[in-house]
Amino acid sequence: MRMRIRIRMTLTKQGERFLRKIGTSSATTQNLIQRFVLSSPKSVVLTTLSHLLSPSTSYSYPHLSTLAFPLYARITQAPWFTWTPTTAAQLAALLHQLGHHAQAQSLISEATSKLESRPRELVLFYGKLMDSHSKRASQTGFDVAYGYLNHLLRTSSSLHVKQTAYQYIVSGFCAMDRPRQAYDFALGPGLGLVPSAFELKSVVYAYGRLGLFEDMVRVVDEMAKRGFVVDTVCYNMVLSSYGTHGEHLQMLGWLRRMRAEAVPFSIRTYNSVTNCCPSIVRMTENLELDELALGVEELKEGLEGGEGMVIGELLGCRVIMEEVMVWDSSEVKLDLHGFHLGGAYLIVLLWLEEMRRRMGDGNYGVPAQLTLVCGMGKHSSVRGESRVRVLVQKMMVKMGSPLKVHRNNNGCFIAKGKAVKNWLCQFRNTLN
Structure with a gap:
């Protein structure tokens, strides 16, 4: 039976043919992967790997996700291969989700060893690892990545490393629907770091997604008190949050507040509002x-x-x-x-x-x-x-x-x- 593959923007026709062949050919997976890597342009191979590493592919086609590690292993032997922290982090998160914990830990250990003398790159790898786990809603994987980042945050002498770890941790807690932890961490004592508008907006949106509107508004007010401009992006987050929960009258109040404060409507403002109006959607x-x-x-x-x-x-x-x-x-x-x-x-x-x-x-x-x-x-x-x-x-x-x-x-x-x-x-x- 011919396997139907939903094409993502990054998946090329050549990559699609390869994945279909994997599902229908009698040849071994390793042989097909080797021929694909040797005969395809670098860009085609890498976009195919990116497709396999995507969480949407993992959920929709879990049988395809298992190809990511053997394909990556073959790519590392190609003369054009360059190691990147993002790909390594995404693959480690996928392997963790698939239950291949030893392989995942091996990738993390390899990255740590490779980057231990380059703390700016190491914090980026751990941040990408946390981000990848949060996209897969992996609580155990997220907590492991948090441990690495939190250690760097509290031991590094570099302000850049501290700030980067801090941003990843706050946004990570928000992505995992843990806004209270994000808020407490962002404003907690002892870190010597001051939250930016980015961290506070992340908390606003996380509270809003969960329908915790009093907390959401409290953080918006906190932003204003700290001198941050409550801009169109922040308003759109609030509008989207209310709209997701069908609170049209609350949306109306915030739209009027935008106009009163001369905050311009954006394309996303229109999208956020109309996506939450059943009659318009229908x-x-x-x-x-x-x-x-x-x-x-x-x-x-x-x-x-x-x-x-x-x-x-x-x-x-x-x-x-x-x-x-x-x-x-x-x-x-x-x-x-x-x-x-x-x-x-x-x-x-x-x-x-x-x-x-x-x-x-x-x-x-x-x-x-x-x-x-x-x-x-x-x-x-x-x-x-x-x-x-x-x-x-x-x-x-x-x-x-x-x-x-x-x-x-x-x-x-x-x-x-x-x-x-x-x-x-x-x-x-x-x-x-």
Whole structure:
């Protein structure tokens, strides 16, 4: 039976063929690995190893993860091989998860011996080891890595080494859903280190993910008291936390606080809010239901309760257009890179309204061409399949828009400015 492999962005076609062959060929695994390493470019071999070391591969295809160690062992014999702490740490964490503790410890001991005279690189290896264990939710592996880092933190005379270990430990506790330990460690006495905004934001997000909102807000207030700017990134963490737990009214309060304090909305702000609105998710993911609202007012009328209020708040703030739209006489371009489905949907509706307003204003005129960039799906879960492009195409077809897929680039839509202006006038009359 042919083995189905889900392609991650880093896995090449050649690497995919190798993994499929491993699952179907009668040849021994060692022979197949040897032929693959000898006949493939260095970049292909390393990206295939990276794929096998990924936690997502370990969970989805555990039988493939067992190939990582024999492939790594063969790579170390290649003339182009260069040892890196990141790869060694990732492999040690994987081996620990698979129960191969002796092999994992051997890799750690080798790294420690190699780097003991280079403490800056050693702390980086231990930090990568902790990070790799946290991504696999390995409590025992994490505690081992913590022991190494904590020892370096308390014995090193280098401020750089101490600060690096400190950052990894705090963010590690947060990744393991242990924010109280992270907070106590970050602010604990005796270390001689002062937390930065990075450590405190990590704690904010960890509390928020767990729904510990009082603690989350307390740490945000702590940041402000210490003189740190509560910026868009921090607000987005708070919004995402409330949204994950369905607290739309709390999200509304923080969105209004952002506007009051002139903290700009970002692409992630739109993603964080729309991802937590069931009606928006349903409309944009289940296009066959034919529920897409085609205008801002129509959308507002169709949403209720807290969900309608937070979406209304986003739609009422159009500063984001200055970030994602370029307007000049030759071309108007809207770039949807970075947006999730819900965020892209709202931005397209806002863009159409903004275009209608500007094209009716003598100060702007009518541009020669309009371009709406969706991307070609290079960063999609399935490479080459842009869900945002599919959504936009559905919207354009339903609206009868002159914007059509570019014949040489299916990741964008184009149209003549005059055609769009005429269409917008007709489309507004249709909605009214």
